[in-house]
Amino acid sequence: MNAFAASRITLAIAASAATVLLGGCLATAPTMGGDKGVVSGSASGGAAANENTQLEKCGETLGTIAVVENQNAPWYYELRNHRLGSTVPVLRLMIQQSNCFVIVERGAAMRNITQERELARSDETRAGSNFGKGQLVAADYTLSPEIQFSGKTGGGRLGSFLPGIVGAVAGSVSQNEASTTLLLIDNRSSVQISASEGTAKNFDFGVFGAAWAGLGAAGGGYSSTPQGKVIVAAFADSYNQMVKSLRNYKAQTVKGGLGTGGRLGVQGGQTPASSQIKGK
Numbered sequence: 001m002n003a004f005a006a007s008r009i010t011l012a013i014a015a016s017a018a019t020v021l022l023g024g025c026l027a028t029a030p031t032m033g034g035d036k037g038v039v040s041g042s043a044s045g046g047a048a049a050n051e052n053t054q055l056e057k058c059g060e061t062l063g064t065i066a067v068v069e070n071q072n073a074p075w076y077y078e079l080r081n082h083r084l085g086s087t088v089p090v091l092r093l094m095i096q097q098s099n100c101f102v103i104v105e106r107g108a109a110m111r112n113i114t115q116e117r118e119l120a121r122s123d124e125t126r127a128g129s130n131f132g133k134g135q136l137v138a139a140d141y142t143l144s145p146e147i148q149f150s151g152k153t154g155g156g157r158l159g160s161f162l163p164g165i166v167g168a169v170a171g172s173v174s175q176n177e178a179s180t181t182l183l184l185i186d187n188r189s190s191v192q193i194s195a196s197e198g199t200a201k202n203f204d205f206g207v208f209g210a211a212w213a214g215l216g217a218a219g220g221g222y223s224s225t226p227q228g229k230v231i232v233a234a235f236a237d238s239y240n241q242m243v244k245s246l247r248n249y250k251a252q253t254v255k256g257g258l259g260t261g262g263r264l265g266v267q268g269g270q271t272p273a274s275s276q277i278k279g280k
Contacts, residue, residue, distance in 0.1 A: 038200075038233040043096035051097040055236065056243035058100035063140035065101035065184075067091050075147040082227045087145055090232055094239055095143070100246065104139045141184055141193065145235060148179040148197075176227055177201040178234040182242055191258065194246055198237030202230045 041050030046061070067088050069076060079085070092103050105113065113136075120131030177199070184194040255263060261271020267279060 037229040038236045039090050039094050041093075041097065043093060046099050048097040048099070052236070054240070055094065055098055056240040057098045058243060058247070060099075061102055062100055062246065063102070064104050064137055065095065065141045065143055066104050066106040066139040067095070067143045067145070068106060069145060073146065079147075084228050084231070087147075087231070087235065091143070091145060091235060091239075094236060098239070098243060100243055101141070102137075104137050106139060139187055142187055144183040144185065145238075146181045146183070147231060147234075148181055149177070151177065175201055175203050176230045178230045180231070180234040180238045182235070182238045184242065184246075189258070191252075194242050194249070196238045196242035196245065198234045198239070198241055200230045200233030200237055202233070 038052055039055075040052065041048060043049075043051070069086060069088055079087075088107060095101050096103055116125075117131050119125050120129055125131065178201070179197065179199045181195065181197050183192060185191070186193050254260075256272050261269070261273055263273050265271055265273030265275070265277050267277050268274070269277075
């Protein structure tokens with residue numbers, strides 16, 4: 001960033017900060033919409049509205065899918081430190097907008113589904129409620145998201161470009177980066193179908209040494225904080241990479257069949273490959 005560009009950004013930040021300092025705590029009326037980040041809009045069935053135009057899509061659906069987080073992973077607890085919730089809702093929106101998979105519920109709402117079925121079995125529901133057996137849709141695949149890295153990776157002081165109070169108000173600029181992976185597993189065979197990695201980065205600005213993003217961090221959310229937005233962008237990159245490879249999917253095969261011992265035999269083993277090894 002050159003000095004001229006930095007000065008213009010700093011002046012804009014300083015003006016906003018000065019308004020708060022001179023006018024006290026000001027608030028505007030809530031507005032609908034606005035900057036929602038990389039993943040936004042809605043999906044209903046195979047239709048999508050106001051989705052990101054950079055989202056990769058499929059011409060036909062590839063099967064049913066459940067999204068499951070590893071809630072025991074260290075990164076999951078780190079999300080709480082940034083007041084960020086589960087990544088599942090935003091991933092499910094992105095997947096449905098892409099039309100690549102039909103999503104089935106396997107999360108918290110599954111308890112409600114089970115509860116309704118138990119009420120029907122106890123004859124507590126009205127006649128014709130039609131909660132009989134054999135209606136739940138199986139998940140062909142499971143998508144497992146992981147955050148490999150998320151944090152600040154550098155920065156500098158914009159205030160050094162401008163003197164006096166303007167430089168003090170300008171504070172600093174820092175860079176947020178995130179790296180994510182997605183794993184697609186076939187539920188019937190437990191075979192990994194696809195794996196992808198994605199990255200993203202953005203910048204946030206400081207006022208009096210505190211992160212500018214912190215002014216809005218109390219509400220948290222993947223659409224309202226720099227940390228949340230960069231994580232979503234990284235997952236969107238991961239998903240786009242996965243869709244690109246799935247369009248050219250070719251099943252892996254092993255001579256003799258999957259799970260029958262493989263082609264790497266050992267002397268004295270019982271697998272077909274092992275039986276071909278002759279002892280000395």
